[in-house]
Amino acid sequence: QVQLVESGGGSVQAGGSLRLSCAASGRGFSRSAMGWFRQAPGKEREFVAGISRNGGRTNYADSVTGRFTISRDNAKNTAHLEMNSLKPEDTAVYYCAAGTPPLGLVPLDPNEYAYWGQGTQVTVSS
Numbered sequence: 001q002v003q004l005v006e007s008g009g010g011s012v013q014a015g016g017s018l019r020l021s022c023a024a025s026g027r028g029f030s031r032s033a034m035g036w037f038r039q040a041p042g043k044e045r046e047f048v049a050g051i052s053r054n055g056g057r058t059n060y061a062d063s064v065t066g067r068f069t070i071s072r073d074n075a076k077n078t079a080h081l082e083m084n085s086l087k088p089e090d091t092a093v094y095y096c097a098a099g100t101p102p103l104g105l106v107p108l109d110p111n112e113y114a115y116w117g118q119g120t121q122v123t124v125s126s
Contacts, residue, residue, distance in 0.1 A: 001027065002024050002032060002098045003025045003115070004022055004023070004098060004116060005022070006021065006095065006096050006118065006120040007020070007021050007023070007120060008020040008021045009120030011123040011124075012086055012122075012124055013124070013125055013126075014126050016086050017085075018083045018086065018122060019083070020080065020094055020096075021078060021079070022078060022080070022081075022117060023077065024078065024098065025077065028098070029098065032100055033051065033053055033101050033107065034072055035048075035050040035096070035098075035110075035113055036050070036070060036079075036081045036094060037094070037095045037096075037113075038093065039095070040093075043092075045095070047061055047110070048060070048064055049061065049064065050108070051071070052105065054074075054104075057104055058070055059106040063089075064083075064090075067083065067084050068083050069084075079096055081094070081096075088124050088125065091122060091123050092122060093121050094119060095116055095117055095118075096116075097115060098115040
C-alpha cells in the first residue's frame with residue numbers, strides 16, 4: 001500500500017511557475033506508475049501527466065505539453081510536477097496518484113490508479 005501527500009500548490013500570476021511534490025510512504029512506490037491529475041470546480045478529474053515506474057516513459061495531456069514536466073526519484077520516494085507558463089485555465093486541485101499497470105505503461109484513466117493524495121490547490125490569476 002502507498003500513502004501519498006502533495007505539496008507545493010499556491011497562487012501565482014499567469015506566466016509564473018510552480019513545482020508540485022508528491023511524497024510517498026509505505027511499500028510499493030518504485031513498483032508504481034505515478035500520475036498527476038487535476039479537477040477544476042464543476043469539471044471532471046482529468047489526466048495531466050504520468051511517469052512509468054522506472055521513469056523511462058512519460059505521458060502528458062495536450063494542454064500541458066511543453067509547459068509541464070513530470071519526474072520521480074525512487075530513492076527518495078517522491079514525484080514532482082514542474083509547471084511553467086501557467087495559465088488561468090490551469091487553476092484546479094491537483095492530485096498525485098499511484099498505480100501498478102504492466103511494466104512501462106503510463107495510464108491516462110484515473111481508474112487505473114489505486115492510491116491518491118488529498119490534493120493541493122493551484123490558482124493562476126490573469
